[in-house]
Amino acid sequence: MMTTKTMTNLPIKHPLNINSREFTANQYAYYQWLRQEAPVYKGKVSIINAYLLSRYEDCVWALKDPRFVRNRTTATGESRMPFPMPKSVAFLAQSMIVEDEPAHRRLRNLVHKAFTPRALAQMEERIERLTHELLDKAEQQGGVDLMSTYALPIPVTVISEMVGVADADMPKFRNSMQVLTKGFSGWTLFRTFFWDMPSMVRFVRDIIARKRADPQDDILTALIHAEEEGEQLSEDELISMVFLLIIAGYETTVHLITNSVVTLLQHPAQLAHLRAQLALMESAVEEVLRYNGPVQGTKPGYAMEDITLHGVTIPRGAAVMPLLGAANHDPAVFANPEVFDIARTPNKHLGFGQGIHYCLGAPLARMETRIALKNLLDRNPNLRLAVRPEELRLQNVPLWRRYERLPIVLG
Numbered sequence: 001m002m003t004t005k006t007m008t009n010l011p012i013k014h015p016l017n018i019n020s021r022e023f024t025a026n027q028y029a030y031y032q033w034l035r036q037e038a039p040v041y042k043g044k045v046s047i048i049n050a051y052l053l054s055r056y057e058d059c060v061w062a063l064k065d066p067r068f069v070r071n072r073t074t075a076t077g078e079s080r081m082p083f084p085m086p087k088s089v090a091f092l093a094q095s096m097i098v099e100d101e102p103a104h105r106r107l108r109n110l111v112h113k114a115f116t117p118r119a120l121a122q123m124e125e126r127i128e129r130l131t132h133e134l135l136d137k138a139e140q141q142g143g144v145d146l147m148s149t150y151a152l153p154i155p156v157t158v159i160s161e162m163v164g165v166a167d168a169d170m171p172k173f174r175n176s177m178q179v180l181t182k183g184f185s186g187w188t189l190f191r192t193f194f195w196d197m198p199s200m201v202r203f204v205r206d207i208i209a210r211k212r213a214d215p216q217d218d219i220l221t222a223l224i225h226a227e228e229e230g231e232q233l234s235e236d237e238l239i240s241m242v243f244l245l246i247i248a249g250y251e252t253t254v255h256l257i258t259n260s261v262v263t264l265l266q267h268p269a270q271l272a273h274l275r276a277q278l279a280l281m282e283s284a285v286e287e288v289l290r291y292n293g294p295v296q297g298t299k300p301g302y303a304m305e306d307i308t309l310h311g312v313t314i315p316r317g318a319a320v321m322p323l324l325g326a327a328n329h330d331p332a333v334f335a336n337p338e339v340f341d342i343a344r345t346p347n348k349h350l351g352f353g354q355g356i357h358y359c360l361g362a363p364l365a366r367m368e369t370r371i372a373l374k375n376l377l378d379r380n381p382n383l384r385l386a387v388r389p390e391e392l393r394l395q396n397v398p399l400w401r402r403y404e405r406l407p408i409v410l411g
């Protein structure tokens with residue numbers, strides 16, 4: 001093992017261990033080193049070997065160049081996933097986030113038809129009411145973990161209403177969602193594949209059958225009936241889409257809301273500025289996505305041919321992962337990238353990705369976070385952390401930026 005130092009004097013140990021708590025705790029310093037010293041770095045993320053890209057321009061390039069494909073079979077001739085999956089749930093690995101054109105476009109158009117402006121507008125009223133109900137309860141306690149009492153129930157409720165889960169089924173649905181997004185390794189992986197996923201598949205299949213028999217005014221019903229050039233989603237595609245919406249839309253939003261509150265509390269002058277000028281709310285959420293976004297990397301793209309970048313040849317079939325968090329702090333694109341500035345313009349961050357897989361739920365996620373923040377700040381002029389900032393711990397999940405808890409004093 002070799003050691004060098006970053007400009008912030010952090011000793012960098014080679015080879016980098018992206019999956020370590022050390023890396024998570026010093027993510028932005030490591031990114032700086034990667035951008036400068038190793039812009040195409042051969043590493044391992046979770047159990048996937050991949051070339052990591054850290055410069056903004058390179059990340060955008062890789063996300064737009066069709067020589068990198070999401071469908072691993074197209075590039076390698078091997079299985080869809082770099083690890084084996086039991087047959088009963090393997091179809092779940094075929095959602096649009098791991099498809100290329102034209103299969104991707106067909107699926108995306110179909111789901112787009114269900115995300116109508118009317119569906120979003122209904123959601124807006126619901127989130128308004130929900131945030132007030134949650135704050136009514138939390139404020140009676142004064143000190144709370146804001147993540148579990150506020151940031152989490154917001155997207156859970158939104159998704160369950162999108163899918164149209166009945167109140168009685170909510171605990172099961174919520175529990176399965178948490179299991180699905182807990183991270184995959186060892187015993188957890190086994191349990192998830194052989195127990196949790198199959199039981200969730202049965203659950204979603206039942207809901208679909210009920211909606212077919214008795215259509216409702218929800219996004220799942222719209223998805224069941226959506227048609228693209230005379231074609232509808234098959235039953236397996238529907239289930240896979242529901243899983244994608246849950247996985248892509250739930251944990252991400254919990255942590256965007258949490259990270260927004262943490263980042264604002266860590267920057268009191270910016271928080272005061274926002275309170276004095278609430279019109280900056282939208283731009284503040286964009287800056288959190290850039291400065292401290294929950295999603296730090298995309299799904300891997302697989303090279304269709306040997307591709308050389310900055311002197312490193314990425315061989316055909318190898319995986320490439322753009323590090324969105326590193327791109328978002330690239331000084332070649334963002335002036336003073338380590339400064340949190342809620343009025344930053346322009347702010348072309350990559351927090352929602354880029355290219356054909358750009359986040360489908362971005363308008364919904366922005367709306368949830370904006371309403372959650374606005375009502376929290378309005379009702380709590382003395383909001384503060386209940387612990388010292390250095391006591392906030394990050395979960396050790398590669399390519400994410402998520403805190404374990406957010407102890408807050410409301411008031």
Ligand code: HEM
Pocket residue numbers: 096097098108244245248249250252253256293294295297298299300324350351352353354356357358359360361362364365
């Ligand atoms: C704060 C919240 C969110 C963040 C930071 C976020 C981030 C992202 C990113 C970075 C991607 C691109 C991934 C890639 O290229 O591999 C993506 C894709 C996606 N997101 Fe989000 N997301 C958020 C919320 C949501 C919500 C609320 C939904 C839906 C309910 C959603 C649905 C999707 C879907 C379906 C895709 C795949 C699109 C495609 O393959 O064409 N996301 N998201």
